[in-house]
Amino acid sequence: MENLLALVIGVLYAAGIYMMLRRSLVKLIIGLALLSNAANLLIFTSGGLVPARPPLIARGESALAAPFADPLPQALILTAIVISFGVMAFALVLFYRAAEEAGADDLDRLTSTDT
Template sequence: METLMAILIGGLFASGIYLMLRRSIVKLAIGLVLLSQSANLTIFTVAGLTRGNPPLVPEGESMPLVPYADPLPQALVLTAIVIGFGVLAFTLVLVKRVYQTVGTDDMDEMRSTDGFKD
């Protein structure tokens, strides 16, 4: 299972980066989404994919029954998904505004502020 997940995560990272290297800003936004999702999956996988008991302490015990699924990575991923969602919403609005103002979706035409030419 870990191997499969590793291949999936690698594939997602690769496609995210490929999309970001394209010149269209819409693809840039999609690439960013893929990137943040693959980071989420990384957390999820690295912490260990366990099929086990829920992390609840049964009556009379002081620890959950082993093996139990670690709840912390899930909390982390959940937080990261929510943050990613907010940031994505902003990015989409920004992409739309950039397209309306600059009149193109080509990154190569947006170099007036780079400061490498006068």
């Protein structure tokens, strides 16, 4: 499964980077979203895959019983998901306003600070 996920990560990265290199604003944002998914999946996979053993401590126990999915990458990714959503929302509004002011979806027409 790890090999398969590595392939998935590669495809996500390739798609994200390709979309970010487009001149269209919307494609740039889609690329950004794909890239953050790819990064999250990379962290998740390299932390080690443990099927169906979430890091939840059973009632009556005081510690996790092995084997368990590593909680630390999960905490990192949770933060990353939320932050990338914030970035995404801001970028969407920023590009919406930029397209509105510049009257175009073309990044090449946004090369200077003059409107």
